[in-house]
Amino acid sequence: MIPLYHDFSEETVLVFGGGSVGARKARRFAREAQVVVISPAFDERFETDEELAAVDRIRAAPEPAEVPEWVDRFEPVLVVAATDDPDLNRAVDEAASERGLLINRTDQSGGRDVDSVVVPATVRDGPVSVAISTGGKSPALSRYLRQQIEAEIEDAGAMAELTGELRAELKESDLSVADRRAAVRSVVRSSSVWKALHTGTAKATKEAERVMAAEHDDTDGGSR
Numbered sequence: 757m758i759p760l761y762h763d764f765s766e767e768t769v770l771v772f773g774g775g776s777v778g779a780r781k782a783r784r785f786a787r788e789a790q791v792v793v794i795s796p797a798f799d800e801r802f803e804t805d806e807e808l809a810a811v812d813r814i815r816a817a818p819e820p821a822e823v824p825e826w827v828d829r830f831e832p833v834l835v836v837a838a839t840d841d842p843d844l845n846r847a848v849d850e851a852a853s854e855r856g857l858l859i860n861r862t863d864q865s866g867g868r869d870v871d872s873v874v875v876p877a878t879v880r881d882g883p884v885s886v887a888i889s890t891g892g893k894s895p896a897l898s899r900y901l902r903q904q905i906e907a908e909i910e911d912a913g914a915m916a917e918l919t920g921e922l923r924a925e926l927k928e929s930d931l932s933v934a935d936r937r938a939a940v941r942s943v944v945r946s947s948s949v950w951k952a953l954h955t956g957t958a959k960a961t962k963e964a965e966r967v968m969a970a971e972h973d974d975t976d977g978g979s980r
């Protein structure tokens with residue numbers, strides 16, 4: 757399985773099953789997509805979790821044969837099969853495959869068809885995200901590693917914002933591609949910039965400028 761990042765904004769994600777797993781997947785996609793959950797009963801999280809407030813809930817218990825018409829009604833790009841009924845989950849999988857839609861089977865592991873996707877454990881800090889999968893072998897390990905990595909990428913979001921701005925400025929400058937690359941690399945590797953980010957962006961920008969100038973002096977007329 758190959759990890760890819762997918763933009764779901766303004767798309768619809770259709771979830772079958774409103775239990776604890778359906779709630780978790782709905783919450784994940786609701787950050788970006790329009791999410792619709794079809795289920796005869798809903799986990800209490802749909803009432804209490806703010807991130808689930810915008811999710812549409814439809815109280816229904818479709819039979820497997822009725823799944824295609826529900827899918828056609830909402831025109832989703834991704835369908836999640838999260839019920840506790842294997843026959844229903846299989847029907848959801850089939851309906852999605854027939855239509856060339858992405859399918860997330862929550863009751864199965866491992867690589868399958870190209871349309872079949874797994875939801876990774878994700879760590880986020882601003883525009884930075886780290887996704888972890890064990891190829892379906894051990895979701896509990898994905899969760900554990902996510903908790904470990906959360907502490908590791910502290911301030912990475914601010915570093916991405918800072919170096920994103922610097923890249924844009926450097927592109928406007930008359931520096932060579934090699935010099936621009938060396939400048940940005942020197943900033944992301946600088947422990948003093950990371951330290952300054954922890955206390956505030958203005959200080960970090962100044963420190964980044966100092967580090968880049970020092971790097972440029974080092975390489976000016978040099979071998980790179």
Ligand SMILES: C[C@@]1(CC(=O)O)c2cc3[nH]c(cc4nc(cc5[nH]c(cc(n2)[C@H]1CCC(=O)O)[C@@](C)(CC(=O)O)[C@@H]5CCC(=O)O)C(CC(=O)O)=C4CCC(=O)O)c(CCC(=O)O)c3CC(=O)O
Nearest residue numbers: 862863864865874875876877889890891892895896898899
């Ligand atoms: C294949 C996959 C398909 C998919 O759902 O996309 C899948 C499948 C299954 N999960 C099962 C069980 C558990 N899942 C979790 C937790 C998470 N599961 C997630 C993803 C995935 N789960 C995909 C693979 C990801 C990978 O490659 O690693 C995470 C990472 C993302 C998310 O769901 O948001 C989220 C952690 C999020 C976080 O904390 O950050 C826990 C842990 C817990 O609850 O504490 C348990 C119990 C412990 C255990 O079994 O490990 C079962 C057996 C059900 C049963 O026994 O009935 C199946 C079905 C099967 O294995 O056949």
Ligand SMILES: NC(=O)C1=CN([C@@H]2O[C@H](COP(=O)(O)OP(=O)(O)OC[C@H]3O[C@@H](n4cnc5c(N)ncnc54)[C@H](O)[C@@H]3O)[C@@H](O)[C@H]2O)C=CC1
Nearest residue numbers: 773774775776777778794795797817818838839840862863
């Ligand atoms: N991928 C993952 O991370 C995990 C997957 N699982 C698997 O996910 C499935 C669901 O687990 P839970 O959410 O814990 O179960 P649950 O019992 O809490 O939820 C199942 C939901 O499906 C609904 N449902 C039943 N028939 C339906 C139908 N015909 N149409 C629509 N909805 C229907 C039920 O009302 C209930 O809300 C199980 O098959 C389990 O094996 C379990 C744990 C983690």
